[in-house]
Amino acid sequence: MQLNQWGEESFIRYLSEQFAVSKPYVGIGDDAAVIPGEYGESLLVTTDALVEGVHFLKDHISPRDLGYKVVAVSVSDIAAMGGTPKQAFLTVALPKSIESKWLCEVSEGIKEAALQWQLLLLGGDTVGSKRDIFLNFTLLGTAKTEHVKYRKQAKPGDVIFVTGYLGDSSAGLKALQQKLSKTAEINHLILAHVRPQPHPEQGVWLGAHAQVHAMMDISDGLDCDLKRILRASQLGAVIETTQIPLSATLKDVSNINQWDPLEYAITGGEDYCLLLTVARDGYKDLQEAFQNTFGQPLFDIGYISSQTEHLLYLKDGLPIEMNYKHFDHFQ
């Protein structure tokens, strides 16, 4: 059987079983691994790969943006656990024909992101590659052990939130692929794709609130990622699609290009905002405190149900079919 028949989820499940670990470690399956230390502090570790031809095309993203992005997506993983990102390690596998100028610009982008999030790049590996470019970024972070959030902690009745607009990034990718002319609006979407802005401060803040139960970041799309929380928590969810936050830009551009903005928001991915579930009791106070702290809303989009792994989409309260196909790296 080939990998495209087996599927990414099956392969990860296989690895999880092969390398099952006992408490207090939390292994494969969350956005970062958790290594509890002795003094109430946990070490968080995440690793993310970007592969040429799969995650990026050299003519769709500048080397500087690529460097920036490989850092940003890892920062998002640490944020998703409620942690603060700290030390970083970069592996690059490079064909020998690559231009040193291109490499230096990737490095500049990494440096810019490292400064923005106050990371130290402490090492890595530089190796050859026959054809394609591979980047792998490993990021360590820390969190108070009791503040770490997992996917499996959702509770029935929890309100589901996201910390930002969904769909801009994947619409930006579409604009790049279709070579749409670069109006200000299109550039805004492309920027969301090539320079994602993760939410590490929000992650730490939410981590410190006990009424926040499950948390992760949206990297593969709301539908795909919410299902991961549901699988981990053995629960279901109801999403009111009219509540899903769409940027004015995405709505405008979708209107002009006859796109369905919800498709981008639900299946697009690479939004790198946070997806979380919160105890119903006092959730409005949390929402208000979040707005006061960050000057941005915490968007409630639905709730957790007790129907195991059942994800129901509503439109104005009525069930709708959701036939969008989501992305599998190996398909």
Add this chain to the structure above:
Amino acid sequence: MQLNQWGEESFIRYLSEQFAVSKPYVGIGDDAAVIPGEYGESLLVTTDALVEGVHFLKDHISPRDLGYKVVAVSVSDIAAMGGTPKQAFLTVALPKSIESKWLCEVSEGIKEAALQWQLLLLGGDTVGSKRDIFLNFTLLGTAKTEHVKYRKQAKPGDVIFVTGYLGDSSAGLKALQQKLSKTAEINHLILAHVRPQPHPEQGVWLGAHAQVHAMMDISDGLDCDLKRILRASQLGAVIETTQIPLSATLKDVSNINQWDPLEYAITGGEDYCLLLTVARDGYKDLQEAFQNTFGQPLFDIGYISSQTEHLLYLKDGLPIEMNYKHFDHFQ
């Protein structure tokens, strides 16, 4: 300028300057990064990549050996700093046509190595790749902060040691490339190549000895790696080539095939034993204690001189030219 003109060392130097960090961190340039903790213990982090067509060929190494090897080389990096390896993270980038059986066997090899060195695999990333397979292994370890060894700590007059025979691994690779018939001796060399045995216990033991100054592992060959110690320490070295430990197998096979075993030992690489420099005072006691503890010799092969970056090879006390070419990933 293309990367093959620029060279791997130049690129790494560029990155080191871009991402220079201040004490107490030690960044790019040693076998692992060192993150000092508050309680006299340091966290060590190393990351190693294996790329299809560069580091391995699918028809030269079994998937099980490949999985084993990606772990072993990382264990060697932690050993080189005087640390104990602990938690691991695996990134795999895979073309969709890959057989799930092959993957499961890679995973079995990783598991076998993880058991051997008591590691926990806690996470990673599984992504697609257009063509080649890419594995990246990140390994965390710990060491007492005062026991951590660096490349820059060699002192003039230090005796230079290695902890094992050199050249078997690269001769094994040669045997694979030349499709030599698999006698017991050839199999021994191939095993050294596909199942390297790093020296983590020796690393911790040597780390605990203050008379051990500089240390690293031999991954790119004695010549290349010793030069790294010399560059970091701003010193030179004199190596007595007749003292370089060669296995009886390598000598026999070289004899039969008219190979020069010293070429493998000096430039071959992937030996994954330790290379260290030791204060001259009492070095014989250390050698004896090492032999008593591990039942294997600590081989002295030369000494550190004060001639900056000057590496002199002797044969029976007389200088010889060394014209072997060593491996650069990007050439």
